[in-house]
Amino acid sequence: MRIMECIGKVTLSKWNPALDGASWKLAVPLMHDGILGRESGRTEPIVIFDELGAGDGSLMAVSESAEAAAPFHPNTKPIDAYNAAILDHIRV
Numbered sequence: 001m002r003i004m005e006c007i008g009k010v011t012l013s014k015w016n017p018a019l020d021g022a023s024w025k026l027a028v029p030l031m032h033d034g035i036l037g038r039e040s041g042r043t044e045p046i047v048i049f050d051e052l053g054a055g056d057g058s059l060m061a062v063s064e065s066a067e068a069a070a071p072f073h074p075n076t077k078p079i080d081a082y083n084a085a086i087l088d089h090i091r092v
Helices: 066-072
Strands: 002-010 023-029 046-050 059-064 081-087
Touching (some): 002 046, 023 081, 046 059, 059 066, 066 081
Antiparallel strands (some): 002 023, 002 059, 059 081
């Protein structure tokens, strides 16, 4: 699981019916320096499946790969990254 910052939303013209009821967010993974607010700690953005309603600037705990689909077992969803939590604050 990684900490990411939501920087926008993604609009789809077509999607898999299993993905109804949620939105897609664009998020930047944060390394230690990024959590401290430095630009050097931000990496390339990725697309996140979000059922929690994160907004721009929200910090999210994101699970990736096979762990992203685990909350939906036994149903399957074709996702690579899932917003598992919205974080109020982080203390380093």
